[in-house]
Amino acid sequence: MPVDEVYRKAILEKLIRIEELVKEKVWRFVREIDEEDLEYGVSEEITIEGLGELWEEGVEKNNYLEIVSTEIMEHHDGAYLKAIFRNSLKSTYADRYISIWSSGKVDTSHAMLLKIDDLSLRIERVKGDTFKLFLKK
Incomplete structure (x- = not known):
């Protein structure tokens, strides 16, 4: 198996x-949420012990990603390049969003998108083992 395939795995x-x-x-968290609230979407911060370090290795420091899209955008500050990079499983996506501004400023953010039965979940790291969730049916 080639080195890049071993690394990807x-x-x-x-x-x-x-x-x-x-x-x-x-x-555990979803069981406490009203079904009607899930129809409109629920946002919550939760702590998931042990996920911070794994998140850093598997999402933030991951340098084996595929380019999903690039786009040049106009903003009142000038133009910027917006790019999305992704690693994916069947129903799980780890995304890195990068914006490169004409001023030279670079913004980077990360998110993970999951499909759990009939729920869509977006998760972002706030700090350490604390994460922001957005759930919607």
Whole structure:
């Protein structure tokens, strides 16, 4: 197996572990949410013990990503390049969003998108083991 394929598999294994941790914690959280609220979407910050370090390795420091899209945008500050990079499993996506401004400023953010049965979940790291979730049916 080529080196890049071995490296890719190692990254995807980290994503699988992240997915398992998140699903376990989210199911406990979802049981307490009213069905009607999920129709409109629910945003919440939760702590998932042990996920911070794994998130850093598997999402933030991951350098084996595929380019999903690039786009030149206009803003009142000038033009900027917006790019999205992704690693994906069947129903889980780890995204890196990069904006490069004409001033030279670079903004980078990360998110993970999961599909759990009939729920869509977006998760972003706030700090350490604290994450912001957005759930919607």
